[in-house]
Amino acid sequence: MDVLLDTLRQRELKSLLLLYLFVGNVAAYCPKPESGDGIILSYEALLKNDFPEGSEVTLECGNGYEKQSGSGIINCIDKKWTDPDLVCKKKDCGPPKAQPHMYFDTSGGTLFGSLIKVMCEEGYQISGMNYKKCYSPGWFGKSTCDIVTCKKPIEVENGKNSWNADGKPEYGQMINFTCSEGYVMLGSRSILCTKTGEYDPLPPQCIDTSTAKVFTATPTSHRAITVTARVSTNISTKEQDYRLSENKTAPTSVLSSTATPLKDQNIENININKNKGNAAVIISVIVVTLVVCIVAFILNKFLMRRKGSYDTGEDLKPELLQFQTL
Incomplete structure (x- = not known):
C-alpha cells in the first residue's frame, strides 16, 4: 500500500513539474517585434522564430531612410519589448543635376519618394521622361532638352532661299528669300523658325x-493712292491691292506696270471682298422683288373683293338697254 502511494505521489509531482515548465516557457516568450x-x-x-525572455533584437532603417539617432536595440522583458530609441528619416536626393537648357519644378520636395517636373527653356522640347523620382540611390528618370527644328523651307518658284545646309533649320534661325530678275x-522677304x-x-x-x-489713277493730292492690279501666275490668279507712294513732283500720269511695291508692304486680296459685295447686292434685289410681289398680290x-360687292361683273343684255333709256 505504501509503495502504491509513493508511486502516485511521484506521478503527481512529475505532472506538476511539467505543467510548471510549460507555463513558464509560455510566459517567458515575447511576440515578434513589429517594424515602424x-x-x-x-x-x-x-x-x-522564438524570442524568449531576455532576448535582444536590433532594428535598422529601411530602404530610402537613414539613421538620425538611437542604437536600434530592444530587449524582451516580462513578455514585452522595450521601446525602440532608433529614429530614421527619409533620404534627401538634393537638387537634381540639370542638363543644358533644362530646369525643374521642385515644389514637391526632394526627399525619398518625391516627384519633380522636368521643363525646358523656350525653343527646346523634352526628349525622354517628363518627371524624375527620388529613390534610395538617387534621382531616376533620364531626359534631355533638344532644340526645336522646322522643316526645310520650300523652294519658291522663280526665286530662291538662303538655306543651303543639310540639316533642318533650328529655333530662332531666319530664312531669307529673293526673286529672279x-x-x-508677294509676301515677306524673311521667315522665322518659331518655338x-x-x-x-x-x-x-x-x-x-x-x-x-x-x-490708271489720277491723284488729287499728295497722298498715297491705291491701284488694283490683276496678276497671272502659275500658282493662282489674284487681284492684289498695292499701295504705292506718289512722287510729289510728278504730275498726273499713268502708273507703270513695272511699279514695284514698297518693301515688306502687306498686299490685300480684294477679290474676296468684291465677290462678297456682289453677293450682298444680288440677295438684296431678290428680297426686295419678293416683297413687292407679295404686296401686289x-x-x-x-380690290377684287371690293369690286365683287358692288358689281356682279355681268354685262347688261341688249334687250334691257331700252329700259335704261326711259
Missing part, C-alpha cells in the same frame, strides 16, 4: 511683273 515608420528588423532578427515678291516648329510668316511668292495689268385680292 521607416524601421525594419535586422537580418538576424528575421531569421529567428523680272519678278516681284512651335512652324514658320512665321509663311514663305512668299515671286510674281511675274510683265503679266501685270495696272489701271395682296392688294389685287383686296
Whole structure:
C-alpha cells in the first residue's frame, strides 16, 4: 500500500513539474517585434522564430531612410519589448543635376519618394521622361532638352532661299528669300523658325511683273493712292491691292506696270471682298422683288373683293338697254 502511494505521489509531482515548465516557457516568450515608420528588423532578427525572455533584437532603417539617432536595440522583458530609441528619416536626393537648357519644378520636395517636373527653356522640347523620382540611390528618370527644328523651307518658284545646309533649320534661325530678275515678291522677304516648329510668316511668292495689268489713277493730292492690279501666275490668279507712294513732283500720269511695291508692304486680296459685295447686292434685289410681289398680290385680292360687292361683273343684255333709256 505504501509503495502504491509513493508511486502516485511521484506521478503527481512529475505532472506538476511539467505543467510548471510549460507555463513558464509560455510566459517567458515575447511576440515578434513589429517594424515602424521607416524601421525594419535586422537580418538576424528575421531569421529567428522564438524570442524568449531576455532576448535582444536590433532594428535598422529601411530602404530610402537613414539613421538620425538611437542604437536600434530592444530587449524582451516580462513578455514585452522595450521601446525602440532608433529614429530614421527619409533620404534627401538634393537638387537634381540639370542638363543644358533644362530646369525643374521642385515644389514637391526632394526627399525619398518625391516627384519633380522636368521643363525646358523656350525653343527646346523634352526628349525622354517628363518627371524624375527620388529613390534610395538617387534621382531616376533620364531626359534631355533638344532644340526645336522646322522643316526645310520650300523652294519658291522663280526665286530662291538662303538655306543651303543639310540639316533642318533650328529655333530662332531666319530664312531669307529673293526673286529672279523680272519678278516681284508677294509676301515677306524673311521667315522665322518659331518655338512651335512652324514658320512665321509663311514663305512668299515671286510674281511675274510683265503679266501685270495696272489701271490708271489720277491723284488729287499728295497722298498715297491705291491701284488694283490683276496678276497671272502659275500658282493662282489674284487681284492684289498695292499701295504705292506718289512722287510729289510728278504730275498726273499713268502708273507703270513695272511699279514695284514698297518693301515688306502687306498686299490685300480684294477679290474676296468684291465677290462678297456682289453677293450682298444680288440677295438684296431678290428680297426686295419678293416683297413687292407679295404686296401686289395682296392688294389685287383686296380690290377684287371690293369690286365683287358692288358689281356682279355681268354685262347688261341688249334687250334691257331700252329700259335704261326711259
